[in-house]
Amino acid sequence: MQKTALAAAIASALLAPATSIAATDPEIAELKAMLSAMKQDYEQRIQSLERRLAEAERTASAPQESTWTADEAASKPMTAPSASQPVASTPSTTGGGFGALTSGSAFNPQISVILDGNYYHDGIDGAGAALVGEALQPSGGHAHAHGDETEHAHGHGTTENGFNFREAEIAFSATVDPYFDAAAYLAVTDDGDVHLEEAWMQTRNLPQGLRVKAGKFLSDFGYINKQHPHQWDFVDQNLAYLNLLGDHGLQDTGIQLTWLPPLPVYTLLGVEALQGDQELFGTTVDDAEQAELSLGDTRDGPRLWTAFAKVAPDLGQNHALQFGLSYAHNSQHQEVHSHTHEGEDEVHENGLAGDADLWGLDVVYKYDGAGPDGQGDVKFQTEYLRAIKDLDVHSSPHEEIVGSNRTFTTDGLYAQAVYGFAPKWTVGLRYDVLGLTNEVSGDGDASYGSSDRWTLNLTWSLSEFSQLRAQYARNDILVAENERERFDAFYLQFLVSLGSHGAHSF
Incomplete structure (x- = not known):
């Protein structure tokens, strides 16, 4: 009994000053109220994050379930990322980087800025950078720009001899x-x-492994098309992408x-229904030429349909x-x-109209050399495109x-390999060609040669x-029938990444 009374007396003595201060100092009372409110708010946020973390852990324990996003699943084959693309870590153009929630991604959007500039020089007064996208093909795809000139005008910046800033x-x-x-991705030229x-x-x-994307985006046709x-x-x-699809690829x-x-x-497996406003594949001319040349008005969309399949066996x-097969059909060209x-x-001008088909095959192989900062890593990729109009x-x-x-x-392909020969250093070699088949058939017959080049880089x-x-x-470009431009071209590029960003897909 005496111990209880003594404890009560001591507690009263200790609490009395605090009670007196609280009663006489309203600022302290206000701070306590603010602290209590903040504590309650953060407890609610932590509980929400814990619930989402539990859901993510359940998903991770069943990797075959449909709660994987397509890009998270596409990243599955490569268990360790290659260091050959360290700054290429902006959120994936097809939805990667949204897996586990963090305090940054839960309450604010991730924001990043990529600065892309270069020094360029070629032996034909700076005309080479544009010339590689204007190799001869009999369809005449470069004769007229799309009717909506502003939609595809920036072309990721122009390149001339000297210093260039491609985009931010x-x-x-x-x-x-x-x-x-x-x-959302914005390009500032x-x-x-x-x-x-x-x-x-x-x-x-969505259930059963389904996912829906809507808006403006880069198509999942092929492999490199969806990359910025x-x-x-x-x-x-x-060369194949530049001349068959244009500077932006299939973007719609x-x-x-x-x-x-x-x-x-x-x-x-995937399918896409797109409006059909393209630079080269499925392009339409402007209203004045449509009327003058009896080509008909631009039809309502969707006019562009794609289908693709990607298969990745488990190699350890x-x-x-990864193997890929893609098909695209534009109902008006x-x-x-x-x-x-x-x-x-x-x-003299001939007006032609019809439809266009595009086939694509791609193969990508990656090897994680387990060395520091990408040393020993190997990446090989190749794609073949065939356009029929x-x-x-x-x-x-x-x-x-x-x-x-x-x-x-007209068809084309590229094959390239990148090797990490030292920590943070890679060497790359690429061969690309346009016009293995480069011909006109039907009621008129003609055949043309090909354009090709070899490219070597050090990163x-x-x-x-x-x-x-x-x-x-080293470029060898067919610019007209029986007329070629052979020239050397040199780039020195810098890439700088600012801000929060997730990893790219496979």
């Missing part, structure tokens, strides 16, 4: 809620123009559906292999072919050919956020 890419990405991820590269949302938890320029292993794009507005079935071998801890006759100055002559000064058919077939990844690359290319 600003990326925003976030997990919106338990149902959606979202991302050296002239200060701002262009929307991508802006899309995608589902998180700073993700490439070489400074510039390969629409919807994508992918399915990851629960199979023993990783298999991703250090090896990853228009071209204007201009020509003159010997001894005449008058320019089935067009009819709708108008011509030569009435005898009106109504006749022309089938234009120093100073850190995860900065990279320097030196690149040399």
Whole structure:
């Protein structure tokens, strides 16, 4: 009894000053109230994160379930990332980097800025960088720009002899809620123009391995198409993509559906319905030419449909292999072919319209050498593209050919390898060619040669956020029938990454 009384007396003595202070000092009382409110708010946030973490752990314990996003599953074959692309860690253009939630991604979008600049020199007064995207193909895809000139005008910056700034890419990405991820990518050119590269949302938890993406995005056709320029292993794009798809590749507005079935071998199947506004594949001319050449109005979308399949067998801890098959069909394609006759100055124009098909095959292999900072890593990738345009002559000064058919077939491929020969250092070699088949068939027959080049580069990844690359290319470009440009081209590129960013997909 005495001990209890003594304890009560001591407690009263200790609490009395605090009670007196609290009663006489309203600021302390206010601080206590604020602290209590903050504590309650953060406890609620922590409980929410704990619930989401538990859901993520349950998902990780069953890797074949449909709660994987397609890019998280696509990253599965490579268990350790290659250090050959350290700054290429912006959120994936198809939705990677949204897996586990952190305090940054839960309450604010991840924001990153990629600075991409270079020094360039070639032996033909700086014309080479544009010339590689204008190699001769009989479809005449470069004769006229798309009717919406502003949509594809920036071309990731222009390149001339001397110093160039290709673009600053600003990326925003976030997990919106338990149902959606979202991302937006803006490109700011050296002239200060701002262009929307991508802006899309995608589902998180659809059943049966399904996922839906909607908005403006880079198609999952092929392998390199969905990558932004700073993700490439070489400074510039390969000849096949540049000349068959254009500087932006297949980039459009629409919807994508992918399915990851629960199979023993990783298999991703997907289809896309897109508006059809393209630079080269499925392009339409402007309204004035459509009326003048009897080509018809641009039809309502969607006009571009794609389908793709990706399969990755399990090769163990250090090896990853992926095969891809892709198909695209654009239901409306228009071209204007201009020509003159010997001894005449008058320019004659033929208007052609029809549809276009594109096939693609890709193979990617990665080896994790387990060395420090990417030493010993190997990456090999190759793609083959084949474009077939089935067009009819709708108008011509030569009435005898009106109504006749022309089938234009042009293909191309690239093969490249990158090797980490020392920590943070890689060497890359690429061969690309356009026009293994480069011909016209149907009611008119003609065949042309090919364009090709060899490219060698050396890359120093100073850190995860900065990279320097030196690149040399020997070009042999067919610019007209029986006319070629052979020239050397040199790049010195810098890439710098600022801000929060996730990992890229496989």
